[in-house]
Amino acid sequence: MNWISASLKNLGAGRRQVPGKALLLTAGVAILTGCGKPHGSSKAPEVNLPTAQVRVQSAETKPQVITEEVVGTVRAKVRATLEAKVAGRIEKLPVRLGQKVKAGELLARLDAAEIRARLEQAQAGLEQTERDWKRVSALFAQQAVTRSEYDASESRHNVAKATVAEAQAMMGYVEVLAPFDGVVTKKWAEAGDLAMPGKPLIEIQDPSAVQLEADVPEAIASRVKLDARLKLRVDAVSGELTGTVCELAPTADSASRTFRVKLDLAPAAGLMPGQFARLLVPVGESRSICVPLSAVVQRGPLEIVFVVANQRAQLHLVKVGTQIGNEVEVLTGLDAGDAVVIDGAAQLTDGQPTEVK
Secondary structure (H helix, E strand, O other), X not given: OHHHHHHHHHHHHOOOOOHHHHHHHHHHHHHHHHHOOOHHHHOOOOOOOOOEEEEEEEOEEEEEEEEEEEEEEEEEEEEEEEEXXXXXXXXXXXXXXXXXXXXXXXXEEEEOHHHXXXXXXXXHHHHXXXXXXXXXXXXXXXXXXOHHHHHHHHHHXXXXXXXXXXXXXXXXXXXXXXXXXXXXEEEOOOOOOEEOOOOEEEXXXXXXXXXXXXXXXXXXXXXXXXXXXXEEEEOOOOXXXXXXXXXXXXXXXXXXXXXXXXXXXXXXXXXXXXXXXXEEEEEEEEEEEEEEHXXXXXXXXXXXXXXXXXXXXXXXXXXXXXXXXXXXXXXXXXXXXOXXXXXXXXXXXXXXXXXXO
């Protein structure tokens, strides 16, 4: 170290003339001083992580059906929009939205004073023509009237009977009855409103039987066959549903270039008419790596999978794709055959020792 002291003395003597060399020697002293310290003192102590008990499963490459989503609507298979067949003021409308009704139950009654008066008039005319016809019949039996007079009386009697039947049918239209068991889903009128033919009053549906209606683009319409079983998703129902194609339009809509498709659906918890649905139409097949849903850990915006290698957990950042049942497609970050942790992944740390159960 004597040469260092001599150099420092020389530096002090000529510091003003060579400032660059002074800085260089000072840096050299600092480096040598640092080199004199023990190497192990600057190394951070290693953290000892406990051994984790995990279950693993090999990532497998599986064939996957490529599908295209088509939006649709869940509808009741049996539904009806009811309207009055005659004009009149609504006298009674004893139902409310959401009410369950039975077949034949009264839904609306009209004030039918005019129709009732017409029926009474028709009945009076029938009684008169019936008396005339009986009198003419008796005279015709005695050959007191001609055949033409008898025929004319009989014709008037038949016309009167038809008039009464027509008025009675009109009276039957005064009451609007439920055509089947169902639930009132819409009301367009209230008591006191004027009802007339062509103006809807009430809509009822049978929610026990539902189906999906979707308009499939013509580019993929050939993939849909009658009686085929297709998958669909409804936001209010967990998991995927399966429906059977029961109707398929033979021609495309000229405006939208789509084909109307209907699928019968089995009852499911949360499935109701009017819900938005996505029909999954198969358009091809591909092969991709799939792992159980429990293997993917969500940490903030990151999707993580742990792979066991050399008895340690290795963190892999992945990008997942479509969920298929209890598995999910992994687009990047894994190779086929990797031993993926499927139980206890959320509690693991990168590099942690592991023991496979």
